[in-house]
Amino acid sequence: MPEQPLSSRLKDNHDVLQSIFKDCSDMVYREMAITPEQRALLVYIEGTVKSEDLQDHILRPVIVGLLRAEMHERDAYLGTLDETRVSLTQVKRIDNWGGITEAVLDANAILLVEESASAYAFSVKGGVRRGVEEPTTESVIRGPREGFTEQIRVNTALVRFKLKTPLLKMYSLTVGEETKTSVVLAYIEEIADPKLIADVKERLKAIKIDGVLETGYIEELIEDHPFSPFPQMEYTERPDTVTGHLLEGRFAIFVDGSPFALIGPITMWQMMQASEDYYERFFISNLIRWVRMFCMLMALFLPSLYIAVTTYHQDMLPSTLILSIAAAREAIPFPALVEALLMEIAFEALREAGIRLPKTVGQAVSILGALVIGQAAVQAGIVSAPMVIIVSMTGIASFTIPRFNFAITIRMLRFPLMLAAGALGLFGIVIGTVLISVHLTKLTSFGVPYLTGVSPYSRNDQKDIFSRVPWWSMNRRPSWLSHQDRKRMRQDMNGTADKEKGW
Known part of the structure; x- marks a missing residue:
């Protein structure tokens, strides 16, 4: 059927189209007489095309042109629709049913004419689609405000x-x-x-x-x-x-x-960088990037460190602090590991609920839920106040990671590290960290090592990993990416302004 040619009889083509798109209520079949002697069929899917373009750029030029043409010139006129007769940029002739089906589903309007074994596909895509708006997942203070759409x-x-x-x-x-x-x-x-x-x-x-x-x-x-x-x-x-x-x-x-x-x-370092890092001056970007790196480590290790220290290594804490933690945990019936797991699971559930609920109530539910559950859990003696502080700090730290998919990974790895800390203390955290590091050194992205810049080490790439040097110093592209044109700047811009002013 896909390679089967069209018929020269309009009724036969109409019947085949109706059999292909059987029970498709959004299909439109517009039969019309383009001249007293010749009929045509316009086919399209309702809601996917612009009706104004159908009228102004297809129906009017075709009908008016055929009425003005002499009888013996009409076949030649139809044969040049895809060249000069219709004022659309994308027009193509199709002579098989596979092409017709694909064109209709791709939001084209199809024109079939009596006594012609060819059809014409007109690109008149339209319909109601979302326009260009500000990105909702990557907001910035300084930077462009336009974001991608579904088109x-x-x-x-x-x-x-x-x-x-x-x-x-x-x-x-x-x-x-x-x-x-x-x-x-x-x-x-x-x-x-x-x-x-x-x-x-x-x-x-x-x-x-x-x-x-x-x-x-x-x-x-x-x-x-x-x-x-x-x-x-x-x-x-x-x-x-x-x-x-x-x-x-x-x-x-x-x-x-x-x-x-x-x-x-x-690389992993790229997942900790935001677009705004390159729009602010370099020392501001570096300060924010260092805070972000520290918060990433906090989101990954803070709960497990608290579990390990309070369970196995109390002598690492000052006496006043350990006495304060012990007093807060005196009436708690659960060990630190169970206490942390309960609070982390509750926090993750509240975060997910805040995302899935309607925006008008999502934030209120997540904030009130965290306050009410945290306060009630402390008063009921289920969890201690220090644990609520630890989980809250961990949650806030995870929000600073600019890439959502990398933040989810950190949240996932937090739980096995907590289990390792509850079983072996700091030794468990060290073992978990070594396993994660080994995995990262073996990981690649399209053949590029995940820790490129650090492992394997590259001196030139250090300019944009843990900190960003000024733009005039980043005169070369990353060595592991660009193997053809390595130069970003054609001349050394370092100190240009100072030299011009005689400083």
């Missing part, structure tokens, strides 16, 4: 507005047997590694699935280590973030229907 061509255009170069390539393919989802791989040709881009293309082509609804499908199907808790791709809804990574030699993947773009390859 893939709007997203690629937002990147094109920032990268005005023909070297920016947009490789397109379709993924999903049923959804026929458009996927675009973006990269800068003379900066990105050709071997990396070829590898990503092969991974995308190898995907065989019935449907793709979000970038998460693509991420799980092409990552190096699917069983690792650590994310191996970054996702963002900010065009400026995508542009910055493309300029360093990475690639981006856009999926139609998703406002998020995937970025790879990545």
